[in-house]
Amino acid sequence: MNSPEDKETTGRRILVVDDNVDAATTLALLLRLMGNEVQACFGGREALEIGRDLRPQVIVLDIAMPNLDGYETCQLIRKQPWGADITLIALSGYGQEEDRRHSLKAGFDGHLVKPVDLEALQEMLEGARNKEVR
Template sequence: MSTPQIKEKDERRRILVIDDNHDAADTLAMMLQLTGNEVKTCYNGLDGVAAAESFQPVAVMLDIGMPDVNGYETCRMIREKEWGKSIVIIALTGYGQQDDIQKSKESGFNAHLVKPLHLPDLTKLLDILLPKAE
């Protein structure tokens, strides 16, 4: 197993993780931090929308299956805001059927990843979708 490469501070990307499963959210946040990203974590959709506005991430890693406000609705709420139109939003979910992927696209997600996540796949996707931080 190779050691994650720590990026220089000027290459850090701001990423928001929204997941009602605290362990999953915290673990993903830690992995993203170890690969040189600046990360904030929220545990429900409404807090996530507020955090997206104040934190101004370049990407949001968003769980779909959350109580109260699910990931589809959270994504729509972010996209409705002027500041949310250009954010890369990636669905993180246990739902991997074609209908689920289509619903993600219709809700405004840029990509759809099925749990459990594999760090190399996630890192590659982020490198493709996100510009380097200035």
């Protein structure tokens, strides 16, 4: 049962993008358990196609992916009419200040480090409602 505090982090359309299938499906499951509508995909080009149809409110996007990395994918999403104002959260194995700055410069609203800290994820989802993600 969700408490009133949980309502701020639920009910969003979220796209999880990670070339690691296990990581993507696990994160998608966690987000579903939080009450969100979630779809997972496993590459940048696929994210662009699915995003166009799904119109997610939030995308959690892995940085280190083959072919089209997360930075490039983020920039391409931001150029789409459906992607200009959504919340984009970078997902990376690296979390130094320089890594976070690089994510913000690429167009991300926030930066999470793998493995994902559930509390940090909830804070970002709360901030997504007001576009106050860090």
